Amino acid sequence: MSTAAVRPLKTAAENALAEQFTSAKGRLNGNLAAREEAFGVVADGLPSRRVEEWKYTDLRALMRDALPLAELPTVGEINSVREQMAEHAVDSARIVFVNGSLIEGVSDLGSLPAGVEAVSIARAYAENHPLIARSGEAPIPPDNAAVALNTAFVSDGVVLRVAAGTKVERPLHLVFVQQGNGHAAYTRVVVVVEAGAQVEIIETHSGEGSHQTNTVVELVADDNADVTMVKLQAESLGTQHLATFGAKLGAEVKLKTVNIARGAAMARQQMFLTFAGDSTNAELHGISLSGGRRHLDTTMFVDHAAYGCESRETFKSVLDGESRSVFQGKILVRQNAQKTDGRMMMRALMLSEGSEADMKPELEIYADDVQCAHGATCAALDDEHLFYLRARGIPKMEAEAILVEAFVGEVLEAVDNEPLREKLAIITNEWLRTRD
Amino acid sequence: MLSIKNLHARIEDNGQEIIKGLDLEIPAGQVHAIMGPNGSGKSTLSYVLAGKPDYEVTEGSVELNGEDLLELEADERAAKGVFLAFQYPLEIPGVGTMTFLKAALNAQRRTRGEPEMQTPDFMKMVRQHAGDLGINQDMLKRALNVGFSGGEKKRAEILQMSLLQPKLGILDETDSGLDIDALKVVSEGVNRLRGGDRSFLVITHYQRLLNYIKPDVVHVMSKGRIVRSGGPELALELEANGYAEYGEAA
Numbered sequence: 001m002s003t004a005a006v007r008p009l010k011t012a013a014e015n016a017l018a019e020q021f022t023s024a025k026g027r028l029n030g031n032l033a034a035r036e037e038a039f040g041v042v043a044d045g046l047p048s049r050r051v052e053e054w055k056y057t058d059l060r061a062l063m064r065d066a067l068p069l070a071e072l073p074t075v076g077e078i079n080s081v082r083e084q085m086a087e088h089a090v091d092s093a094r095i096v097f098v099n100g101s102l103i104e105g106v107s108d109l110g111s112l113p114a115g116v117e118a119v120s121i122a123r124a125y126a127e128n129h130p131l132i133a134r135s136g137e138a139p140i141p142p143d144n145a146a147v148a149l150n151t152a153f154v155s156d157g158v159v160l161r162v163a164a165g166t167k168v169e170r171p172l173h174l175v176f177v178q179q180g181n182g183h184a185a186y187t188r189v190v191v192v193v194e195a196g197a198q199v200e201i202i203e204t205h206s207g208e209g210s211h212q213t214n215t216v217v218e219l220v221a222d223d224n225a226d227v228t229m230v231k232l233q234a235e236s237l238g239t240q241h242l243a244t245f246g247a248k249l250g251a252e253v254k255l256k257t258v259n260i261a262r263g264a265a266m267a268r269q270q271m272f273l274t275f276a277g278d279s280t281n282a283e284l285h286g287i288s289l290s291g292g293r294r295h296l297d298t299t300m301f302v303d304h305a306a307y308g309c310e311s312r313e314t315f316k317s318v319l320d321g322e323s324r325s326v327f328q329g330k331i332l333v334r335q336n337a338q339k340t341d342g343r344m345m346m347r348a349l350m351l352s353e354g355s356e357a358d359m360k361p362e363l364e365i366y367a368d369d370v371q372c373a374h375g376a377t378c379a380a381l382d383d384e385h386l387f388y389l390r391a392r393g394i395p396k397m398e399a400e401a402i403l404v405e406a407f408v409g410e411v412l413e414a415v416d417n418e419p420l421r422e423k424l425a426i427i428t429n430e431w432l433r434t435r436d
Numbered sequence: 437m438l439s440i441k442n443l444h445a446r447i448e449d450n451g452q453e454i455i456k457g458l459d460l461e462i463p464a465g466q467v468h469a470i471m472g473p474n475g476s477g478k479s480t481l482s483y484v485l486a487g488k489p490d491y492e493v494t495e496g497s498v499e500l501n502g503e504d505l506l507e508l509e510a511d512e513r514a515a516k517g518v519f520l521a522f523q524y525p526l527e528i529p530g531v532g533t534m535t536f537l538k539a540a541l542n543a544q545r546r547t548r549g550e551p552e553m554q555t556p557d558f559m560k561m562v563r564q565h566a567g568d569l570g571i572n573q574d575m576l577k578r579a580l581n582v583g584f585s586g587g588e589k590k591r592a593e594i595l596q597m598s599l600l601q602p603k604l605g606i607l608d609e610t611d612s613g614l615d616i617d618a619l620k621v622v623s624e625g626v627n628r629l630r631g632g633d634r635s636f637l638v639i640t641h642y643q644r645l646l647n648y649i650k651p652d653v654v655h656v657m658s659k660g661r662i663v664r665s666g667g668p669e670l671a672l673e674l675e676a677n678g679y680a681e682y683g684e685a686a
Contacts, residue, residue: 383489388526389536391486392596393514393544402539406530406579 014045016066020184021152024069028155030125038142038151047145056326056358057297059145062266063240067212069153070099070183077179082106084177090420092173092202099178100185100213101156115166115197121157121188131159135190138218138246139274139303146242146270150186150216157188157215160201164194164222171200171417176215178207178239189217191227195250198226200417205231206263210238219247219255223277226254230415232424235263237294237436244270251277251306258415260424261288261296262431268297268326275302275309275337285414286315289428290323290355291435297326302344304337304367313344316411318404319355320435330362333370340370348378349407351400351435401432437464437635438604443496445484454480456660457496462604462653464633469646471671472657473679478639479523481657482608485637486520487513500604514540515547517603521593521610528580533592536580537562541599565598569625587618594625605629605636611645623648643675658682 021039025032047053048060073081081098085106088094093113096106102120109118117131124132140147162168174189193199205213213235221227235241241264249255261267273282288296302311317325327346348357361374381403389399408428415421438460445455454477462468472478484491485498487510498505505513528536542552553561566576569591581589590610597605607626611619626636626649638649646654646668654670655662656679663682664670 384526385528387488387510388522388528389540390510391488391514391520391522392536392540392600393511393547394539395511395543395547396509398539398543399511402531402536403528406528409530 010045011060013063013066017042020066020069024153028153029122035152038148041143041148042145053299056328057268057295062295067182067184069155070185072101073098073103073179078103078106080179081177085175089423090171090173090202090417092171094173094175095158096175097156097177097187099180099183100187102158113168113170115163116168116172117161117163119159121159122155124159129159131161132190134192134220135159135218137220138248139272140216140218140244140246141272144244144270146214146268147216147244149242150188150214150244153184153186154188155186159190160192162193162197162199165196167197168199171202173202173204176203176205176213178209178211178213178236181209182211184212184214186214189215191218192220193222193225193227195222196224200228200230202420203229203231204234205241206234208236210236212240214242216244217246219245221247221249221253221255223250224252225250228416229257230417230420231257231259232427233259233261233263233267233269234427235267237263237265237292239264241267243268244272246272248274248276249280249282251279253277253280255282256414257284258411259286259298260427261286262427264294264296266295268299271298271300273302273311275304275306278307278309280306280309282310283312283414285411287408287411287428288317288325289431290317290325291320292323293321294323299326300329302331302342304331304333304340304342306337308339309337310341311343314411315346316408317348317357318351318408319348319357320351322354324356324358326358328360329374330364331372331374333365333367333372335366338367338369340367340372342372344374346376349404350378350380401429404432405429437501437633438462438637439499441497443484443498444494445480445491446494448490448492454660455484458661460655460662462635462637464635465631466652467630467636467638467649468653468655469638469640469651469671470655470657471640471674473682474641476657477660478657479608482520482606482639485606486510486518511543512547515544518606519597519600519602519604520606521597521608523609523612525581525589525593527582529582531580533576533578533580534562537596537599540596544600561599565595568628569595570621571595586613587615590614590618590622591625594622598625598629603634605634607636607638609639609641611640611642619645619648643671646671656682
């Protein structure tokens with residue numbers, strides 16, 4: 001598709017995106033044709049609620065403007081992030097991105113655990129580095145607007161390879177920090193976990209100012225790999241965060257993901273999972289905490305395309321104020337995916353009258369020997385439970401906090417890394433005090 | 437100690453009046469029993485005293501040591517020393533028993549402006565009281581009341597009361613669902629707490645409990661009011677004659 005085919009765009013954001021793409025494409029690395037093709041997906045406009053996948057998260061309406069692409073961070077900004085890093089309690093090997101750029105000086109690239117290789121995406125694109133070869137294997141749908149924007153604008157990120165058979169003891173921590181104000185940062189992470197390797201990857205998003213962040217994480221897990229991914233989305237409350245996770249799982253893989261969404265004005269976490277090998281097990285967990293007028297979306301597609309795989313999805317949202325949470329989850333069981341065992345549960349706990357939870361669980365099954373279940377619940381706190389706690393002298397806010405912690409506790413329990421779990425519990429507890 | 441004057445209370449949802457002009461005085465250090473037929477409003481009275489939001493007081497006053505209780509939220513009343521042992525203690529999944537006990541104790545201390553209790557002292561105190569009530573460590577490790585038998589739940593209520601050391605203990609049908617051995621353990625737990633200025637309001641349908649927790653005064657409640665008061669012998673009379681003359685169930 002050529003840029004000449006782009007029709008006049010309607011919203012300010014759509015106009016700005018087109019201008020940005022025209023001016024930026026010359027200086028972005030990588031395959032320009034791929035970028036142009038990707039931009040073509042959104043050239044006619046961003047998806048609105050008339051597009052089924054975006055019905056509850058109307059990107060066209062929510063994205064009022066397209067912020068300019070982030071510049072390289074200043075020395076001051078980098079130093080500020082360096083200081084923040086010193087406070088991190090969880091032991092890990094860090095790869096740090098400031099305003100979307102990988103900053104080697106703050107990262108532990110030189111002291112990565114044995115068997116782990118990393119190269120920045122910017123470099124991988126520029127040099128057509130061999131590590132980038134397996135990008136594209138994970139099921140990242142190119143016609144998805146968030147993915148298309150990422151492919152069109154991605155400026156940096158990292159490719160990680162965990163060599164076959166390596167058991168990585170120390171977690172790898174992808175740290176995304178936004179400094180300054182009013183930019184857009186597009187990053188991509190490609191993780192290849194080779195056969196029999198084991199790794200834990202922590203991904204955190206935080207910062208100051210109001211931004212637009214867009215990340216794509218591609219995971220390729222070869223046979224017998226054991227992968228844990230824990231993500232904390234704690235963007236500043238003015239930020240719009242679009243994130244896509246795609247995973248291709250080989251045979252007898254173990255995957256566990258835990259997503260905690262605590263920040264951002266608007267966030268959408270997309271998850272695409274393909275069971276490509278037999279007897280694989282995946283557990284996907286999530287918590288979203290929203291208040292004010294924030295909007296948090298989790299959209300998931302689990303594709304059972306192999307024999308005897310097991311998937312468990314447990315997502316919980318807690319809502320206050322006039323916030324909104326969206327959970328769309330679909331499990332597809334293909335005809336050859338006999339003995340699939342898939343269970344998806346979504347629960348919303350609403351602390352206010354004005355909040356809204358939209359839940360859409362879907363099952364599509366073509367195999368005849370499977371076990372699948374899904375459920376969705378939506379409730380307020382139990383008044384009887386609250387009274388019982390208050391009758392023992394526990395004030396209302398604290399009683400509510402105790403009950404909410406019990407509600408999300410099941411998901412936090414899924415985090416095996418104890419210092420990390422404690423940190424996430426503290427973050428939940430802090431949210432309960434502000435409920436913002 | 438507790439002074440209730442002309443109390444009227446109704447169910448907030450449907451406006452049905454349950455307590456219809458109730459008067460009751462419990463002096464410091466005394467144990468008063470309220471007996472009465474089903475539907476006479478006994479449990480409602482306990483909820484109204486504890487501050488359950490489902491009820492609305494339309495008239496009258498309730499004072500604890502001269503302080504207006506009706507103005508206070510349930511948790512504030514608890515901090516002032518009101519403790520309700522529930523007829524049906526709630527099961528709360530995901531909330532650890534110890535976490536809950538510590539939160540309750542320290543919340544009350546904070547409300548009263550006292551320093552919080554530190555974990556080692558707290559653990560020691562819980563272990564001692566739990567031992568007295570035959571509550572084992574395994575129960576304390578579970579989620580609050582989850583999977584507890586009826587007797588275990590009642591013992592856990594008395595454990596909470598022992599730790600929180602209230603000024604006024606309200607026991608709502610604490611004997612219901614207890615076999616004779618559990619009844620003894622629970623009663624002994626209550627009796628250990630008697631003494632000094634601490635008062636109790638013991639609500640029960642049957643006289644049996646009062647063999648173990650000897651009341652100073654027995655009241656008969658019917659149709660939302662106290663209709664008769666007397667000594668412990670009144671309980672025996674009710675046991676012999678039933679509630680027929682007070683009108684069984686409205």
